[in-house]
Amino acid sequence: MQLSRADRQISDWLLILTFVTCAYFYAGAGWNQNAQFDLARAIVEGHTMAIDRIIANTGDISRHLGHVYANKAPGLSLLGAVPYALLHAVERGRFDPSDAMMLAINCYLCTLATVGLLASFVPYVLYRELRRQGLEARWAVVVSLATALGTLLLPYATMFVAQVPSAALMFLAFVAAKRDDTRWRLLAGIAAGMAGMTNYLCVPAAVIIAILGSVRSRWRLGAFLEIAAGGAPFAIALAIYQKTCCGGFFTTPISTMDPRFVTKGAFLGIFRMPTLDALYGITLSPYRGLFFFAPVLVMAIGGMLVWWRSGESRADLVAILAISALFFVANAAFNNWEGGFGVGARYLVPLIPLWGLAMGRCRGWQKPLLVALAALSFAINLTATAVDPQPSGTIPRPLTQYLVPLLVRGHFPADVPITPPWSAATFTGHTSVNRFTHDEPVVFFRHPPGSLPAEWASFNLGEPFFGAGDARSLIPIAAILAIGVAAILTTARRAERG
Secondary structure, three states: OOOOHHHHHHHHHHHHHHHHHHHHEEOOOOHHHHHHHHHHHHHHHHOOOOOHHHOOOOOOEEEEOOEEEEOOOOHHHHHHHHHHHHHHHHHOOOOOOOOHHHHHHHHHHHHHHHHHHHHHHHHHHHHHHHHHOOOOHHHHHHHHHHHHHOOOHHHHOOOOOOHHHHHHHHHHHHHHHOOOOHHHHHHHHHHHHHHHHHOOOHHHHHHHHHHHHHHHOOOOHHHHHHHHHHHHHHHHHHHHHHHHHHOOOOOOHHHHEOHHHOOOOOEOOOEOOOOHHHHHHHHOOOOOOHHHHOHHHHHHHHHHHHHHHHOOOHHHHHHHHHHHHHHHHHHHHEOOOOOOOOOOOHHHHHHHHHHHHHHOOOOOOHHHHHHHHHHHHHHHHHHHHHHOOOOOOOOOOHHHHHHHHHHHHOOOOOOOOOOOOOOOOOOOOOOOOOOOOOOOOOOOOOOOOOOHHHHOOOEEOOHHHHOOOOHHHHHHHHHHHHHHHHHHHHHHHHHHHO
């Protein structure tokens, strides 16, 4: 199906609305984002991959030949180095780049220019793909919004971590690989290569996507090679990075990271046999359950059944199932399967856009159920985004014990187990309660409770007008979302009428 002018307009508005929503919130610092941003700073400020001089803010490190490196895939940091280079050029001589407030502002802007922007392309691409498959415009809008704003994509799009960028890039690669055109297959390879540089688990997923491209082209080897050619420069760049920082072209930072995170006898030091406890934990549990924090994703399973029975594009579905199995098994086998501080199963976030394609296949009674679950999922994920997407890993039920009490009352019960020096006395407020800054390894290590850097370590764009932690700061984004969604659905209705 060819896209109409109205379809292109709707996809543009979906991108803008998602971008504005992501831009409204900043989740603040943490070991993961500190390590990622340290590498971006090291590249720009010191022209090096080593983060030796700025490691006092994270434990996510690896060591090689006397130097310290971030123990992450480098893709997001390399992307972030581009906007940070521009910021650094403007700020040089005027501001101290190590000042806590400048770090927060700069990391927020770099997050927006990379993570937020890539997140915004998910509903843009998803809507267009669903319309090409013949779905009604309004249903394509509902599914696209549910995927972008009703899942863990939303909270993780507000922090400088790799989950959302790898999700968006892998999704773009998947969609592009299906096109029977050399330029699209090269684009698929480029996107898959960037995803692999950003998230190591996307490397085997990229192979599955390349095979899909070959199947879509009637098993032509040339199609596979075109996708591989697009990804080859990024694979080479990743190998060079690993040789420099880890000692071998195929040696990842995992092998040289902090021994505290390594399990003796485990494959690569981190993978063991998957456990049922971990599988329950990342799927249904109130601790880290993917479906608990985004119940709308249950409808992807229903959509997959409808998809299979239809007999249409089964190769696409098989590829999605294969990639999903890869991520689920890897997460259940990971020695740190819960992902530390965070909401939901963050290692499964890259699957969400692909599952959006499956949700689009829902039919009949499944549609109103999806809409209802999407509304619930949006409420859950907006709460997590607004309050703190990084609750302590010690809280058994972060939604009901931490996030909702804070949003409603401005504090959570003192008996909720939380990692010191986090506490019910110091983490207060209805919104943006994360007090961890980008220049300290532990919260309040440099900046005490009540200090300016601690109070504004995380924020939303309404708080400068209503006050830090004020629930009224959510009124502007609620109005923007209501108006934006209504306008997009109205345009979609007109598009259906022709």
